[in-house]
Amino acid sequence: MEREENFKSVLEKIRLAIQEKDFEKFSEHVDVEKFLSDGYGEVTDELAKNCSKFHELYPHDLFFKFGSTVLKIYNAKFKKVHLGFVSKVIFAYFDKNLTQPKSFLSAPIDFSACELRKFLSALTSEVKNISVEKNSALAEVEIFGDGSYYGKIFGRLNFKFEFLEVDGVWKVASVKNIPELVPPILDMAERFWPSAWDLGIKL
Numbered sequence: 312m313e314r315e316e317n318f319k320s321v322l323e324k325i326r327l328a329i330q331e332k333d334f335e336k337f338s339e340h341v342d343v344e345k346f347l348s349d350g351y352g353e354v355t356d357e358l359a360k361n362c363s364k365f366h367e368l369y370p371h372d373l374f375f376k377f378g379s380t381v382l383k384i385y386n387a388k389f390k391k392v393h394l395g396f397v398s399k400v401i402f403a404y405f406d407k408n409l410t411q412p413k414s415f416l417s418a419p420i421d422f423s424a425c426e427l428r429k430f431l432s433a434l435t436s437e438v439k440n441i442s443v444e445k446n447s448a449l450a451e452v453e454i455f456g457d458g459s460y461y462g463k464i465f466g467r468l469n470f471k472f473e474f475l476e477v478d479g480v481w482k483v484a485s486v487k488n489i490p491e492l493v494p495p496i497l498d499m500a501e502r503f504w505p506s507a508w509d510l511g512i513k514l
Contacts, residue, residue: 314443318474321481322438322450329431334405340474341483343401347394349485355386357493369501400424404431433462439469448474448481464499468492 321340328337358365359379366375374382386393396419403409403424411425412418433456440451450472456462471487486492 315441318441318443318448318450318481319438321474322441322452325483326436332405332407334402337405340481344394344398346483346485347397350489351386351390351394353489354493355383357490358386358497359383361494365497368498372501396420396423400427404428430461430465433457433459434465446476447484448476449487450474464503466495466499468495 324336325340328334358375359382362375362379362382365372369375374385399420400423403420404427406424409421409424409428412422415422434454435457436452436454438450439453442449452470452472453467454465454470455467456465469488470492473484473487474481475484476482
């Protein structure tokens with residue numbers, strides 16, 4: 312019971328760090344670059360496995376036009392570009408001096424970080440369940456939007472975060488339910504981002 316309470320305090324610390332844009336506290340429990348890199352392959356596999364279905368749903372998106380093999384080759388080639396962009400957006404989110412650019416093309420990273428702030432300000436998280444083992448833990452967190460534009464786009468999603476205890480510190484290790492999250496998050500992205508946005512843009 313004591314370990315569960317300690318783990319709950321870690322979850323609250325992460326939530327507050329995101330809310331208060333405190334990267335130092337956030338990074339104590341989340342290694343952004345490792346977390347993104349570890350999940351990239353699994354997300355790519357899910358996109359490839361469902362490539363035909365996603366092409367039918369989003370025929371305007373060239374990402375799914377040429378089949379699963381090409382998708383995998385493309386993602387392997389541009390992995391550093393994709394993850395570099397996402398990492399920079401996350402780091403910019405925590406920059407207290409961040410200002411809103413006029414457009415995406417004028418400053419892609421800062422613009423995206425400002426949009427991320429708008430999304431997160433419209434969301435509420437609720438821990439639904441936790442299970443703590445010897446050196447690992449699983450936290451089921453429901454995240455849902457309010458009645459604003461950003462909240463409605465996000466909707467309501469359940470995340471299952473796996474944590475590992477490393478040298479006495481709980482660290483986010485992975486998202487355990489990526490397959491069920493890919494379709495709704497992809498749909499969100501397709502509705503939110505311009506269809507002409509080039510994923511291969513050099514940032």
